[in-house]
Every structure is written in structure tokens, then in C-alpha cells.
Amino acid sequence: MVNKEGDKLSDYPYTKVDEDTVKKILEILESESSKWNAPVKVLKSKTSEPFRVLISAIISTRTKDEVTVESTERLFSLAKTPYELARLDVIEIEKAIYPCGFFRTKAKNIKETSRILFEEFNSRVPDNMEDLLRLPGVGRKVANIVLSRVYGQKAIAVDTHVHRISNRVGLVNTKTPEETELELTKVLPQEWQSRFNELMVAFGQVICRPIKPWCDECPISKYCPKIRVKR
Numbered sequence: 001m002v003n004k005e006g007d008k009l010s011d012y013p014y015t016k017v018d019e020d021t022v023k024k025i026l027e028i029l030e031s032e033s034s035k036w037n038a039p040v041k042v043l044k045s046k047t048s049e050p051f052r053v054l055i056s057a058i059i060s061t062r063t064k065d066e067v068t069v070e071s072t073e074r075l076f077s078l079a080k081t082p083y084e085l086a087r088l089d090v091i092e093i094e095k096a097i098y099p100c101g102f103f104r105t106k107a108k109n110i111k112e113t114s115r116i117l118f119e120e121f122n123s124r125v126p127d128n129m130e131d132l133l134r135l136p137g138v139g140r141k142v143a144n145i146v147l148s149r150v151y152g153q154k155a156i157a158v159d160t161h162v163h164r165i166s167n168r169v170g171l172v173n174t175k176t177p178e179e180t181e182l183e184l185t186k187v188l189p190q191e192w193q194s195r196f197n198e199l200m201v202a203f204g205q206v207i208c209r210p211i212k213p214w215c216d217e218c219p220i221s222k223y224c225p226k227i228r229v230k231r
């Protein structure tokens, strides 16, 4: 089997990391993370309120982290609660969140999600997957971000950073984010599961980047098999 770059599957043998190495990798990254100037850290420092976490997670889908930070800022300068946000015109929301990806669809979803939260949840962001998935614009990734960051639950939000890095490092050997979420629940120590997304997003923004990862500067380089990384 050959991909469009002409690489064979056998060029990228899968090497699963053992349990002790998983822990070591997580501990190293946690201790190094204070040095990283990653957009996700800016987002987090400005986003501890549950409703804001939810809305910024909806905005973040298929959008650069820097754009998500700025779009969320602009939107919350207009309205801060579900009631206030539901009363904005869709056009106002579109203008505030532009140029995030799919801004028209997201603007509609944000308005409708705000209305549902106000009318059916007393303006409170739900703390369970079932209710979160009822909200327009909320899929498993967004729901898991809310459950882990807001409620501290053992939920693993799998975005492109988490999916890519988990496969490069050999934590999993998967093709889709859904598979990655399932496999990570088996290999990650429980105490790391709610923290994992944030750690991987920051790591993926500054070191293990999608294109040309900084393997020479990487603090876990000696433990990483660098699966499917072009060298």
C-alpha cells in the first residue's frame, strides 16, 4: 500500500509504548508545559467560565487557535450570558466570530444553543454527554472539552492535535478521532485523562506541530518512535 507521497505502510512500523513510558512522557510534558507560549494557554486564561468554554469550543472546530481566541473575545464583548447571546442577531454573531471556519453555520448554532440553555437549562451548561449532544454545534469533541475542562470529568477531547500526536508517539494506532478517543481511554492513566487534551493542544502548537515538528528540540524525543513523521 502506497500513499499519495509515495510512502509505503511498511515505512512507518507501529511501535506501542509501554505503561511506564506513557507516564514518563506525560510527566515530562507537564513539567515542560509552563515554558510554552501556546495560544490554548491564552484561551484558557481568558476562559474559565463554563458558558465561555462551551462557546469557544464550538468556535474552535476547524479553526486556528489564534483565531478562536480573538473570535471568542469579540463575541463576549457583545454578550456574556445565554440570554444576552440568544438576543443577538445571527448577523452580529457572524461578524464577531469571522474569520473562523464555517462562521455562518456556527453563528446559527451559537444563537440556538444559547436559547436552549436559557429556556431549558436555566442558563447552566450541562454536565453530562447526553444533554450536551442535544445542543447545536456540539459533537463529542466539544462535549468532552466541556466535561474535562469545566467539570473535571475523565473525558478525553480528541481534536487534530490529540489525534496526530497520540499516533506519532505510539500511544494509539488509529485512523479516526473516534477510534483515538476509545483507545486513549484504555492506555492513559485515569488521572491524566481530563488534562490530556489541553496538554496535547499546547504541545502540538509549539513543538509537535502538524508540519515539520521540532523533534530536535522535543523533550520526549528519546521516547518517541516518530511514527509517520517525515525526516
Ligand code: SF4
Binding pocket: 168, 169, 207, 208, 209, 213, 214, 215, 216, 218, 219, 220, 221, 224, 225, 226, 227, 229
Ligand atoms: S519527537 Fe517529534 S514526533 Fe515525537 S513527540 Fe516530539 S516533536 Fe512529536
